[in-house]
Amino acid sequence: MNYTLHQLMIFLKITETSSITKAAEELHLTQPAVSIQLRNLQDQFEIPLTEVVGRKLIVTDFGWEIAAAAEKIIEEVQGINYKTAAFKGLMSGKLKISVVSTGKYVMPYFLSGFLKQHPEVDLKLDVTNKAKVLESLSTNEVDFALVSKMPETINVEGIELMPNQLCLVGNKDFELSKKLYDEGVFEEITLIYREEGSGTRLYMERYLNEKKVSVRKKIVLTSNEAVKQAVLAGMGCSIMPLIGIKNELKAGSLKIIPVKDLPIETQWNLIYLKGRKFSPVGKLYLDYLEQHKDELIRENFS
The missing domain is CATH 1.10.10.10 (Winged helix-like DNA-binding domain superfamily/Winged helix DNA-binding domain)
Known part of the structure; x- marks a missing residue:
């Protein structure tokens, strides 16, 4: 051979x-x-x-x-x-992180500086939906997972990174005829959903159920990017994380539709299995976050 x-x-x-x-x-x-x-x-x-x-x-x-x-x-x-x-005095090893799809707008900012400090560290970053993220965490395939909702079925610990806000968003042609809409607005629009298993969809459905809203028409798409492009094209509106659309909001191609009891406030958490014994790289990364988290938020998300 x-x-x-x-x-x-x-x-x-x-x-x-x-x-x-x-x-x-x-x-x-x-x-x-x-x-x-x-x-x-x-x-x-x-x-x-x-x-x-x-x-x-x-x-x-x-x-x-x-x-x-x-x-x-x-x-x-x-x-x-x-x-x-x-042996040469360089910190090395592999860091494995699984991230919910919207988290791709967040996680790189909390990794870039660390990887520059430790160029010998290998990174495996998997971006997928919430269900698969939790599966990879529970089976010990990854060191950390980034989620906006803490799991109820897995015993985990974690670090709170930063707030996550979900707002109703339309494209530039949506006519804002009111300063504040009530939940009845959802009966007048086409609402674009994420797929089953998405954390954003879970929060959206919880809000709609609490308000007893009957959605007139809905579309289901399988990624946050697909939802954003659909809203930009005028196919409908959606409840979306602000972190993923900040450039479009600045450019005016998307706009926030002010609705009573929105935005939905959640929290980005970097979680890991409770009691997990980390490799030296994993422990070093936790220390890095504890030291630099606030600074990174100010620099990149203020």
């Missing part, structure tokens, strides 16, 4: 993306280069690693076994690199 670490890394990315094209994009390689490395790896096994069904790449059962072994090999190699860096 003469397979290389490079081939194993490429194959692992192919299994993660189920696509040679996507693997090439994420690895910043050409598609032919990825295909060649996959073929060179396959040539060393008599059993197929992948199959093409229709136009879809399928990883075989044997392929998944090889991928699991490759992941362990790569982790061991990374461990050697971390030990080497530590």
